[in-house]
Amino acid sequence: DIVVTQSPDSLAVSLGERATINCKSSQSVFYNTNNKNYLAWYQQRPGQPPKLLIYWASTRESGVPDRFSGSGSGTDFTLTISSLQAEDVAVYYCQQYYATPWTFGQGTKVEIK
Amino acid sequence: QVQLVQSGAEVKNPGASVKVSCKASGYTFTSFPIHWVRQAPGQRLELMGWINTGNGNTKYSQKFQGRVTITRDTSANTAYMELSSLISEDTAMFYCTRVPAYCGDDCYFFDSWGQGTLVTVSP
Numbered sequence: 001d002i003v004v005t006q007s008p009d010s011l012a013v014s015l016g017e018r019a020t021i022n023c024k025s026s027q028s029v030f031y032n033t034n035n036k037n038y039l040a041w042y043q044q045r046p047g048q049p050p051k052l053l054i055y056w057a058s059t060r061e062s063g064v065p066d067r068f069s070g071s072g073s074g075t076d077f078t079l080t081i082s083s084l085q086a087e088d089v090a091v092y093y094c095q096q097y098y099a100t101p102w103t104f105g106q107g108t109k110v111e112i113k
Numbered sequence: 114q115v116q117l118v119q120s121g122a123e124v125k126n127p128g129a130s131v132k133v134s135c136k137a138s139g140y141t142f143t144s145f146p147i148h149w150v151r152q153a154p155g156q157r158l159e160l161m162g163w164i165n166t167g168n169g170n171t172k173y174s175q176k177f178q179g180r181v182t183i184t185r186d187t188s189a190n191t192a193y194m195e196l197s198s199l200i201s202e203d204t205a206m207f208y209c210t211r212v213p214a215y216c217g218d219d220c221y222f223f224d225s226w227g228q229g230t231l232v233t234v235s236p
Contacts, residue, residue, distance in 0.1 A: 049210075052213075100174075102221050103159075103160070104157045
C-alpha cells in the first residue's frame, strides 16, 4: 500500500496569515502517460464529512475559494491557504488515488492562533 | 443535486454485525459506483471497498476482506455496507461516497458524501 504522511500534525495560524500543509507519499503518484499527479485534498470540519478541495494535485474544485491552492509532483505535495479565515478551522487530508487501496494521510488540524 | 442519505447511528455488541444503508438521489444510481469509508476516532480515513451499482460487482480492501459485504438495491437507489464480527476497534463513523460526475475512468477522489453513520461497538 502507498503510505501517505502529512506534516505537521497540527498548526496554529493567525487570521489573514498563510497556512502550509505538506503531504508525502511513499511512492510516486505521477503517471507519465497523462502527466497527472493522482492526489487530492479534503477539508473536514467538526461533525461533517470531508469536502473535496483540490484534485490532480492542483485543480481547485468548483466553488472552493481561491485562497486554497495545491502544488507539488511525484511524492511531495503542498496545500496552501493564502490568507486564513475563521471558517478554515478544520482537519485537512490528502489522498492518493494512483494505486489501490487508495489511501489518506493522517490529517492536519488547522487552528487560529 | 446529488444527495447520499445514510441510516442512523447504531450500537452493537462485540461479535455482532451491522448493516448501514446509503440512499442516493439526484442522479442515475446505476451510473456511479458507491464507495465506503471508515473513520475511527483520531484515525485516518480508510477505504473499505466499493460496488459497481450497475452490475453489482464489488471490490474490498484487503484489511476488510472477509468481514465486509457491500450490496445494492437498484429499485431503491440504495447501497448497503455490512460489517461482521465487530470489535471495539470498529467503533467509527462510516461514510458512503461517490466520485464527481466529471470523472473519467481513472479518477477516484470523492465530491459527494453521506452525512455519516456512527457505529459504536460496546458490550
